[in-house]
Amino acid sequence: MNAPNDLKIRLTSFAHGGGCGCKIAPGVLSEILHGARGIVPPQLLVGIETADDAAVYRLNDEQAIVATTDFFTPVVDDPYDFGRIAATNAISDVYAMGGTPIMALALLGMPIDKIPLEVIRRIAEGGQSVCNAVAIPIAGGHTIDSAEPIYGLVALGLVHPPKVKKNSSARAGDVLILGKPLGVGVYSAALKKGALDAAGYAHMLASTTKLNTPGRKFAEMPDVHAMTDVTGFGLLGHLDEIALGSGLAATIDLSCVPWLPGVEHLAAQGYVTGASNRNWAGYGERVTLGRATDVQRSLLTDPQTSGGLLVACAPRAAGDVLAVFHAEGFDRHGEELS
Numbered sequence: 001m002n003a004p005n006d007l008k009i010r011l012t013s014f015a016h017g018g019g020c021g022c023k024i025a026p027g028v029l030s031e032i033l034h035g036a037r038g039i040v041p042p043q044l045l046v047g048i049e050t051a052d053d054a055a056v057y058r059l060n061d062e063q064a065i066v067a068t069t070d071f072f073t074p075v076v077d078d079p080y081d082f083g084r085i086a087a088t089n090a091i092s093d094v095y096a097m098g099g100t101p102i103m104a105l106a107l108l109g110m111p112i113d114k115i116p117l118e119v120i121r122r123i124a125e126g127g128q129s130v131c132n133a134v135a136i137p138i139a140g141g142h143t144i145d146s147a148e149p150i151y152g153l154v155a156l157g158l159v160h161p162p163k164v165k166k167n168s169s170a171r172a173g174d175v176l177i178l179g180k181p182l183g184v185g186v187y188s189a190a191l192k193k194g195a196l197d198a199a200g201y202a203h204m205l206a207s208t209t210k211l212n213t214p215g216r217k218f219a220e221m222p223d224v225h226a227m228t229d230v231t232g233f234g235l236l237g238h239l240d241e242i243a244l245g246s247g248l249a250a251t252i253d254l255s256c257v258p259w260l261p262g263v264e265h266l267a268a269q270g271y272v273t274g275a276s277n278r279n280w281a282g283y284g285e286r287v288t289l290g291r292a293t294d295v296q297r298s299l300l301t302d303p304q305t306s307g308g309l310l311v312a313c314a315p316r317a318a319g320d321v322l323a324v325f326h327a328e329g330f331d332r333h334g335e336e337l338s
Helices: 026-033 079-096 117-133 184-192 198-208 214-218 234-246 263-268 274-286 294-300 315-327
Strands: 044-046 055-058 064-072 100-110 138-145 150-159 175-178 224-229 309-313
Touching: 026 274, 064 079, 064 100, 079 100, 079 117, 079 150, 079 198, 079 214, 079 224, 100 117, 117 138, 117 150, 138 150, 175 315, 184 198, 184 263, 214 224, 214 309, 214 315, 224 234, 234 274, 234 294, 234 309, 263 294, 274 294, 309 315
Parallel strands: 100 138
Antiparallel strands: 044 055, 055 064, 064 150, 100 150, 175 309, 224 309
8 A cells, every 4th residue: 555645646656666766777877978078176085987876176275065966756645755755866966975064955856747736835835844854044046847756966065085985985895784684775666556464565665764873973984994874776786886986795695684574575575676677688698696595686686765875894893883873763774785
């Protein structure tokens, strides 16, 4: 069943995909960006070279601005929840760089002739509620009349330049820690087909609206070497980015990977997204699965919307990293993968 929606509009019915599963597949994106050359000033600390979560531009010796944008089509039907999820997803990219959010701009595209204005207003209110929670303004934005509903944010933050956490600075011998369990894409596939119960929806909403605030504290920890958030390319895809950017290989203990409740059963029933297969096609040639089943592969490539932080840290810091996750309210999350 879907979440209660007093406005009786199924937002997911207007979109061909949903959430971060809408991302262009990694292999296709690489082809699009291949050979792209632009201005790279020395102040640009992080650009497009390693597909990191945000751009980082040094303003002075003490401050760098973190800039990111994220938007997508509905992953749920409730408009307020959709707004909350989209805003959480966008702001979490600032945290993934070790930054602190300072401001946002809204991005909204809607089929105005098909979706009531009250529904659109509720989407915006959901996004505003997340910005209010982290005490940042939505200071502007842009809107268009579009064929599918789209909502997201440009999120801006600040970070001390030497404390930026890239996805390309992992070190040999690091351990991997994941902040949230996986399976949001499976939940979303089940929801679209009316197969997600109220408990599953509650788990999905709790995960996707949980901001990755531990990233700010990880910026203060020298033994945290690399960080990213796991979103549309799935765990394997974003770990692949860390490994490629850092010039390393990585090993995951499958028995340690945390799953959202019930997703293994749902995936076994066929509730997986098309993005999972597209993800595998984009990077599967660089992955050795060992004894993983097809269902487990679909979960490891499952597109996460507003997924958790993936942290690479020195083994001696693993306990401290887990303690930060727990202190920030990730009580049942934070799992060492390697």
